[in-house]
Amino acid sequence: MTTSRQLAINRLRAAGPDAAAVDAFLDAHPAPIVEERRCTFLHRGDADEVHVVQRIVGLPEKLPLRRIHGTDLWFLVLELPERSRINYQIEVRRGEHYERGNDTLNPHLSYSPMGSSSVCFAQGYLTPDETVFDPDARPGELVELTIPSRALRRDARVTVYLPARFRRSTSYPLLVVHDGGDFLQYAAAKTVLDNLIHRLDVADVVVAFSYPGDRLVEYANSAAHARFVTSELLGALEDRLPLLAQRSGRCLLGSSFGAVASLTTAYRSPETYGALALMSGSFVFTDIPSDHGGGPAFDPVVKFVNRYRERPRRVADRLFVSCGVYEPLIVPNRSMVPTFESTGMSVRFVETRDGHNWENWRDTLRDALSWIYPGPQKLIYE
CATH class of the missing domain: 2.60.40.10 (Immunoglobulins)
Incomplete structure (x- = not known):
């Protein structure tokens, strides 16, 4: 040594x-x-x-x-x-x-x-190969949509990923990704999807990459954002695309404040979503009255998380939760796992040797997606 x-x-x-x-x-x-x-x-x-x-x-x-x-x-x-x-x-x-x-x-x-x-x-770190372009993987298609939203009082941009084998005669599960533009730009989300679907690690899935307005407002336990996702976005996508349109075929994914948005949206509609993927969730809470240290933007988040910890609710069937061990958020994320499990939800918790950054969430996409929507290859080996 x-x-x-x-x-x-x-x-x-x-x-x-x-x-x-x-x-x-x-x-x-x-x-x-x-x-x-x-x-x-x-x-x-x-x-x-x-x-x-x-x-x-x-x-x-x-x-x-x-x-x-x-x-x-x-x-x-x-x-x-x-x-x-x-x-x-x-x-x-x-x-x-x-x-x-x-x-x-x-x-x-x-x-x-x-x-x-x-x-x-550090020694032993390898960039996951699914995050690197593979010329053998058939590429999916990105389609731009604009959805007028009464809830948000603005037009909402959505980039929809259609898998390479997409056929209108087939029904597909849906993944809604918060901060979708950042996942595409900084977390190689399209490359990861192309590779994992090509390798049969993940099922053919339609992905809606959404874009926030003021994310610190819309993602911090916003009723308007939840109405947009559940009442407007899902309906618009299910009208346009051959989706499963049932609880087991719907998943919300987000990181940081996007994880809060995913959880609070599902909380307001607990029968709608079968799964959530919560990466480095900003689940700040206070066990005693004190300054939580996050600033005013975190006030509605802390209020929600405190209430959820007091009265947990089953908001999905399966939860994927991840966090980097070098993040200050590792402690609240670890603390939330038994709270989630107490509701009867199936929880998979993954800790990474990384921080609060897009490469961490990029590197975790395979674990999240292959657990939530496993492909035939994944099912065979499990």
């Missing part, structure tokens, strides 16, 4: 490096340097302080790097369990001036609607 004295960075330190030795070291070691369970973050440049900025629950948000004496090379050794994946940035202080940005020594980036960040892949 690699010990701290055997780490590449410590061999460099012991050699008393000059600028040329640092150049050679960086040429030979892609950053971060992964050596078994230890990941060495690097930064080169004159600075008064350098920090890795990340959001691993239980660690300070800013982790300081140390400077190697006589050089402008800074380093931090962080131990990460196998198959972990974390997003981070580098913050540099020069006098009173701070700069924060992506790691210039690391080409791997993670993207979201908020921008990009650098990514560290």
